[in-house]
Amino acid sequence: MPKCHFSDVEISGIVTCVPPLEKCIDDELELFGGNVKQLERLKKTIGLSKRRVVDAQTTAADLCEKAARHLMKEGGVDLQQIDAMICVTQTADYLQPCNAAVIHGRLGLSKNCAALDVNLGCSGYVYGHWLAHSLVASGGCERILLLAGDTISRLVNAKDRSVAPLFGDGGSATLIERSLGAPSAYFSLQTDGGGYDKLIVPAGGSRHPHSTQTAEVLEDESGNFRSPENLFMDGAEIFNFSITEEPKSVKELLEYAEVDAAAVDHFVFHQANRYILSNIAKRLKLDLAKVPMQTVELYGNQSSASIPTAICGELATALADRSSTRLLLSGFGVGLSWASALVEVGDLTVCELIDYTA
Amino acid sequence: MELETFIxxxxxxxxxxxxxxxxxxxxxxxxxxxxxxAVLTVIAMVDAEYDLRLKARELKQMQTLSELHALLESKQSI
Structure with missing residues (x-):
């Protein structure tokens, strides 16, 4: 695609909600067959450390609803004023209806509110912003609630070293509103469906419905265990994809916006892991101080919620200190799908990371 | 691409x-x-040092460092 830009639209508040349960790779030596060296190498090279995960009862919708309620309350926004709600998730409560309808009911939003899901993962937060900006800029909506959240920890097999220690959970809520005179926001959106099977939950959908066979856990050639209903990731291919496409996409967006990388205050990438982030930053020759990277080490790879978690967790003070901050947001992953946005964020009414309580 | 430096x-x-x-x-x-x-870190090294895309599958097909070096040289000449 298409690159595009919209004006007179602003981001006015962001809240992210994470589950309180923390897991740490140090406590999981048995997953690595007691191989201390391998575990140390993963910590040092990839940067794996802690992650926050939900219990078996909590879903992405719960985390997003909590974030949305906090955002509305702290931001002083009347729920009846929401014209549209976009839910980005790959871990919806039901096969149908969509999470947006379920959460619409739970929040008690107006009947004059469009509500839809976007089935995207790590690129989803940026795609959600693109949709929201486009809907506001076209004049169709005044105020949009963008929810993005996933509970990927519930899709991984606990005995799969290639994914289990990587993923955490989170849910976010972002308010996007019309604001005359707000600076332009620039977007680029891309897809390579040829890589659809590089990051996939193969069974449980319509192509391969749940059966006793799809529930069977098998050992792969590397000694990892998973069933076709668990998340599979081809780590090397995803890594190759990330370090090839991401730097290119970011460069092209900056050229399109005619903005120099030095004029961007923070580069907020999807928090995949420290290794991928530092490789992308290195290729773009970015000042590492401008690239939040701690989020993934504290919360894990949170799929669609990772960018808002990085903003709320690492940049809240920096954003509050300035009247306007230029952010480059960029997500990449399952699809394969990737998207970047260059936005200017003013004084947010709320920018907070909260813990989930039932 | 020098074999010694590659090693x-x-x-x-x-x-x-x-x-x-x-x-x-x-x-x-x-x-x-x-x-x-190790597969990942070698792929990253090849990308950073030589600006070449090495696939995990290719790393599985080669045996020795000389073979791997030859594969990369053939990629470079494309």
């Missing part, structure tokens, strides 16, 4: 391999620490 870069990319311990005849897939993480 040195390879040794640095794979943890716990002493620099100077490998040669063109070394069968890298038999190294004690050859695992999925």
């Amino acid at each position: 040195k870069n390879f040794e640095e990319a794979v943890e716990d391999v002493e620099v100077g311990s490998l040669s063109g005849d070394s069968v890298y897939r038999s190294l004690e620490h050859w695992d999925s993480l």
Whole structure:
């Protein structure tokens, strides 16, 4: 695609909600067959450390609803004023209806509110912003609630070293509103469906419905265990994809916006892991101080919620200190799908990371 | 692309391999620490140092460092 830009639209508040349960790779030596060296190498090279995960009862919708309620309350926004709600998730409560309808009911939003899901993962937060900006800029909506959240920890097999220690959970809520005179926001959106099977939950959908066979856990050639209903990731291919496409996409967006990388205050990438982030930053020759990277080490790879978690967790003070901050947001992953946005964020009414309580 | 420099870069990319311990005849897939993480760090090294895309599948097909070096040289000439 298409690159595009919209004006007179602003981001006015962001809240992210994470589950309180923390897991740490140090406590999981048995997953690595007691191989201390391998575990140390993963910590040092990839940067794996802690992650926050939900219990078996909590879903992405719960985390997003909590974030949305906090955002509305702290931001002083009347729920009846929401014209549209976009839910980005790959871990919806039901096969149908969509999470947006379920959460619409739970929040008690107006009947004059469009509500839809976007089935995207790590690129989803940026795609959600693109949709929201486009809907506001076209004049169709005044105020949009963008929810993005996933509970990927519930899709991984606990005995799969290639994914289990990587993923955490989170849910976010972002308010996007019309604001005359707000600076332009620039977007680029891309897809390579040829890589659809590089990051996939193969069974449980319509192509391969749940059966006793799809529930069977098998050992792969590397000694990892998973069933076709668990998340599979081809780590090397995803890594190759990330370090090839991401730097290119970011460069092209900056050229399109005619903005120099030095004029961007923070580069907020999807928090995949420290290794991928530092490789992308290195290729773009970015000042590492401008690239939040701690989020993934504290919360894990949170799929669609990772960018808002990085903003709320690492940049809240920096954003509050300035009247306007230029952010480059960029997500990449399952699809394969990737998207970047260059936005200017003013004084947010709320920018907070909260813990989930039932 | 010089074989010697490539071997040195390879040794640095794979943890716990002493620099100077490998040669063109070394069968890298038999190294004690050859695992999925090493695959990743070698792919990253090849990308950063030579601006070439190496696939995990290709790393599985080659045996020795000389073979891997030859594969990269053939990629470079494309």
